[in-house]
Amino acid sequence: MIKKLSCFLCVLLLSGCWDERQYKDFALASMVGHDGQANDLISYFSIPIIIGEEVSSIIVKGEGRSTREVRIHANSNTPQNLDVSKLSVLLYSDETLKTDFYQFLDVYFRTAHNRLSTLVGMTEGSTKPYIEIGNSENKDAGTYYDDFIKGLANSSIYPETDLQTICTILFDDGMDLTLPYFHINEEENTPKTLGVALFTGRIYSGTYLNVNQARLLTILKDEIGRYTDITYTYEGIPVSIEVKRVNRKWDFKQLDRSGKVTMSYDLIVDVQEFSADRLEDEKERKELEKYLSKRLQEDTIEMIEVLQQTKSDPIGIGRRVRAFHPKVWEKGKWADIFSELTIDVKYDVQIKRTGILF
Amino acid sequence: MKFSLTKNQFFVFLFIVQTGSISIAFQSPIIKAAQQDAWIVFIVALVIQFFILVLFEKYYKHFVMNRLLRWIYSIYIMLILVLFVANIQKSLAVWVFQNTPPYVIVAIIVATSLYANMSRPESVVNLGVLLVPLFPLIFFFLFLATPDLIWTNLFPMGNISGKEWVNGLKEANLAFVGTEMYLIYRGYLLNTEKIFMKTIGKYILFIGSCYLITILFTIMFFSLAEIAIVPEPIVYILKSQEVQFIERIDLFFIIIWMMWSVITVIYLVFTVVLIFNMKKTKKGIRSVIGIHLLLFIIPLIIIWKDFFKVGNEILMYGYFVFALIIPFLVILVNTWRSKNDQKT
Amino acid sequence: MEAYNKLAPYIKTLFHDSADLIVRPLDWPEGEAILCQYSVLANQRAVNEHIDTLSIKFQEGRTNWGETSCSTVEAFYPAKLVEYVSKGESVVLFGETNLLLRINLPSNTNRSVMEPDSEHIIQGAHDGFGENMDINIALVRKRISIPDLVVKKMIISQSSNSPITYMYIESKVSKVTLDEIEYRLRKIETEYLVGTGQLADYLEDTVWSPFPQLMTTERPDKVATNLLEGRVVLMLDNTPTVLLGPVTFASYFQSPDDFNGRVLVGTFYRTLRFISFMTAIFLPAFYIAIVSFHFEVLPYELSKTVKIAVNDIPYRPLIEAMILEITIELIREASIRLPSPIGQTIGIVGGLVIGDAIVSAGLVSNVMVIVVALTAISSFVVPSIEMNTTIRLLRYPFMLAASVLGFFGIVIGTIILFIHLINLRSFKQPYFYPIVPFRPKVFKDVFLRLPFTKPHNQATSFSPKEPEEESGDFQK
Structure with missing residues (x-):
């Protein structure tokens, strides 16, 4: 009996368990940018890479039909296992969101590991340059855009809206979604807030409010931040x-x-x-x-x-x-x-x- | 096995058995059935529940179990248990253990219950105390979601059809599975303890407000269309909350709820042991082990064959039969008999 | 000399001709007298003086010439002679009258009364028990000077002849407990009783439990307060450690310092001790569960730091933790066995050098060092030595459970631990008392240090006056 038990223990200790996810084996993407259309999706995963005590980020590209397939594709190009459970920010290009938004979100809601306090933004054109700039500014694009969007909430341009709230609004007929809309300033080569993108139902309408109008919208919603100038x-x-x-x-x-x-x-x-x-x-x-x-x-x-x-x-x-x-x-x-x-x-x-x- | 309970122990026991089995999953079906008026339907169900308990209290002395009833109730409780263990495994598989084989989880739960039921009865009944400090914690985390609530979701109020009412009430009753424990355990209360209508009222108020908060939060947090796709809304609400030092509060909730469920399993097994008055003899121990063996095998069959839907149906109608019809029949017959005895 | 020549060889054979045995003829006013003692056990000078005083009294013809506080005259039996001499008394035999004078003046080979090393406190009494039972009893009697304090002796092992003394306060102790203790004492069958650990094995309800069910202490003030709370104290001769029972789980977290200090301070530190109990058991398990199962719970910033720490560690977190835990246990064990100056050196070498080297060698992550070190410190905060060894032992199963099933493992472990704690009894009294059976009023007193001015039973973690039926427990 004791022999059997100790054998069992040894097996457990050496092999680990069914659901074990050793932290050291996972590369956690700090942010993801989705480009392209449904069925023809291109995504960029920004992954912090640790060499010694230093952190730097690389961008891994994935292609596929759905958000999940894109990730599986990207996983094959990643040194460790790619994981999105600690995602800070999701970026979508404006073209992508001109189709049903929810189809790109389903995978994030479905998996229990995922974080629901991820923030979401929309970019003018491909998301890739935005992630590159974020990585070069801050070594970690996720933190960069996380601070960026939280800053918008502080200055009342766009109240903090995380994945969960977005889902609620998408499913609510009585309210429509807005997302912060970024573009790249050519001269300074930095991302700037263009305004707030308006959705009709689950689709980006193609119209956006400029920054001043966005601020008025925040006042109308009574969700002002700390500094509403x-x-x-x-x-x-x-x-x-x-x-x-x-x-x-x-x-x-x-x-x-x-x-x-x-x-x-x-x-x-x-x-x-x-x-x-x-x-x-x-x-x-x-x-x-x-x-x-x-x-x-x-x-x-x-x-x-x-x-x-x-x-x-x-x-x-x-x-x-x-x-x-x-x-x-x-x-x-x-x-x-x-x-x-x-x-x-x-x-x-x-x-x-x-x-x-x- | 002679033991007795104080009033507090009795109600803590009842509370854990009633909430433990269902608390994370009952909101979704009732809201699906009764829309945004689910909470009103629930309050009505609560009032009905109150009167049932008052009646139970009045006539519990006439609820005497003979051999047949013992068997019927044990089988019913075993049925609840088996479905319950299978459901625990299901929830755990969804939220935490995607790859762990079901038999490991079920074996661990059953082994814990076996250990508890091998101990003294007083230890078993007192286990609920472990949950007392955890209970406020859950509500504290839940209340973090208050800023995200949309109160307009509660309106328009009161325009659901009769059919929705009936369905809603039916689903609401699922929250009170375990009411019959009142009759089974009432006899073990210390003679010095008295239960008044006020006591029952307090209990109903407490359990009702706990449930009601979860229902209201669910309605106000999600849009109606969203509830349809979220099977365990409370866990989902907690998942979306972010605290400074920790993320994924849902994981902690699932863990606390796990503790809750395991203790409920222990309690239910204990009830079966109690009904049959299994003593600490060789034979008694053998039957306790037998119960646990059944508890290990049948849930695996349910998980394997995916009998959940049938099981839940059985549970819902079983509630009417075992918590309402049979007790009142027994009580009626016994009252009639005792009256006859007095005459002769 | 006639009697001496006849008796001396006989006495010597009784004691197997031991070298330290003195059998000598004495000058006595009337008849013959033989002195018999173990030279090492008696205070020679005092005995000589006493004998001189008695011989004068005898010469004066007083009736009770031999009766003083340290001597008495009895009829002579060889068995008595052996018993008294073995105990260290000096015996004078009178062959003609067949009388025996016993003089109890033992040599003072006792350690002075000093503070026990195992239980230091900052303020309050600094005396501690020694090896001499009489002094120990005296230390307690000095504190509780009431006739209610009863001291009883019982001799268990026939071969070493050492008595067990138990003390209680008649008006406070529960009759049931006392009967139970006496019953268990009488049941002991052993060749000899060496220490309190052995005695505890005989008396405890569940020997295989990791939790101590009898408290050990060397502090007379602790003993006095516990006596006043209705507990029974068991003492062995030649051991400074005494046993207290029945105890509750919570009483291990109380220190005399709580009551010597101020209310708020005492409450704070007592709460800290309970928290330290939690961290000592759960922290390494919790950390292991996080890094090997649920790393999503870490907030983003923290997760980066942890990731940097664990990224290049070759071992699984459990093994990593084990390496460190075992190292710390080694350091602890080594520094106890070594003389104190070297012990400190070991602490520094072990703690700093190994700790630093093990991280830079990449065997263990620095977060793990923080976790394990914190755990070690927490486990030492609990004032009782047995309890903190228990705690250190308990965290290994929890670590194992966490590495196998993550948080779920910890939960199952907690439930099992809880069931075990509820199951435990100390002299048939509930061990987990103010929690199960739940007494909200006592509960408050145990976890907080409330002011003495309020009329409540301060510091009583266990109140024997309440019969078991009333306390919400179950009748058997």
């Missing part, structure tokens, strides 16, 4: 404000009858820069507040027009309509209903602090 010119002098708090009130009372939606926003802001220095005057202040409210309203309405034209509802109005206005909701496809809504936006900017100057 907006600059306008007031009477020839630039004024910068930082939005501190957003109070939103959506009025859907008239929706059933006339298809009109009123959204009012109270913004509590701090003045960051205003060289006229005359905010001690109550009247002046009110004037400025009014001016800012008006400008914000104009820009927002312009942005909403873009949204309605692309039939994309990233604000999530549809969720509210589905919950409380089933009559409107059941009329047809939400994208069509959304594009025909009359959306009225009102702002009420309140200056709270002005720094240590007036």
